[in-house]
Amino acid sequence: MDALKKQLDEMKETFTYRMKDFQKDLQKGNSDTASPSSRLASDFAVFRTFVMTSLECLQSQMELMSRLADQMESRSRRKILLIHGVPETKNENTASLVAETLAKHLTVPALTPDSFSKCHRMGQAKSDKPRVILIKCRDHLIKSKMWHDKKGLKNTGLTLSEFLTKPRHDAFMAARKKFGIKQCWTRDGCVYVMDSTGNRHKVFTVGELDAIPGEGSPVSTPNDVIRQDVTPTVPRSRPKRNLRNK
Template sequence: MDALKDSLNTLAEMFEQKMSEFQQGLDNGPITNTSLAAEFNSFRTFVLFAMNTLQRQVEFLGIEVDRLEMRRRRKMLLVHGVSEDKSEDVTSRVCKVVGEHLGVTGFSVASIKSSHRLGRPSEKKPRPIVVKFADVALRDTVWFSKTGFKASGLTVSEFLTKSRHNLFMEARQRFGINKCWTRDGCIHIIAPDGSHHRAEWKADLHSIPQTSKQTSKPLTQCTASLTSRSKRTVKNK
């Protein structure tokens, strides 16, 4: 926040300096088309620089706010697929499915600080449940035991911010579902060349290579081999 204030103060000082220089040019002599065009170009360059600087600062501020929100969600998980009832006790339902499928020792209602359904009711499928655990260690125990939900119709996911959720969906679309996962609010990706990457915003995602350079050479050799065989077959005929 202090960095943003400093940037705004610097831009304000630069703006006042440019306006002062322009005013001095008006006071010192007659205005010509050439001088006016030069002043305009100089002022336009400054305005574009100022706008780009502000845009970068706003993006940086948005990233920091997003990180703070993810820290606030550190004790939370989303539980999907739990059947929904109008008169349900959400916390008791979560305790039941965790006890039946994950086998977490000592898990009880006291282990959950709060829980509620997310979104509006739907007849098509039950809404996910946002669960805030009493401490991070317990949350992590449930998270790393999530394979116990396999074949049950239940799943667990991290409670990502909207921007990170969209980023995760885009990453899965680009690199495949099995190549992307989340951990502690960050998106982890295995690129086609086998390298591991971590993404928090789009700039991270766009910097990841989408093609593998390692596979290009073997494919070329294979093609050359097939071409050579084809030539030998023609000669034999």
């Protein structure tokens, strides 16, 4: 889908560039002759309008297909969570390791290896840090309880996050950068942003962030909202400047 979008954008850019050159040549030819060819100029205008309308229609259709594909992909991930920070050992039983680790910190009842239909590390093994573990719950209710109770992992070095699609993950990262970490969270695969007036917005792509006014200032989030886990950052104190020496 991304390759198709890129190809369409390049085709539109090339067509626009060539049409501008053709129009310049046409205007130059008209100024050099005593009787300009009004019919040729009219045909050119009609053709340009037709092609640009067609390209815009194709682009709209492609954006619709991309959104539908994203919705389907997100729906298939609704039972999946990612757990970060679990120490990695050779020949480990990942499902048992995750169930035992989470049972120590979460209050989810009857959490066992059988609670997961999938449980495995993602990516290639690295020596410096453990890989993320993907866990797919058999029951969406178990996933929801784990997500709701994830505050129990605070100060443990472990974090839970949702398995977002690429467009939603990009939107989430961009929203955190623009509005601040405390103003952004995810729930059931959707990205939420709180603006400076306290209004909550649901976004799915980076482009939708432009419709949210301003760069959010710190606003308290309602208690009923489940946030994406983030590691708090402690601001460094800056030394006071001696103005007398200036």
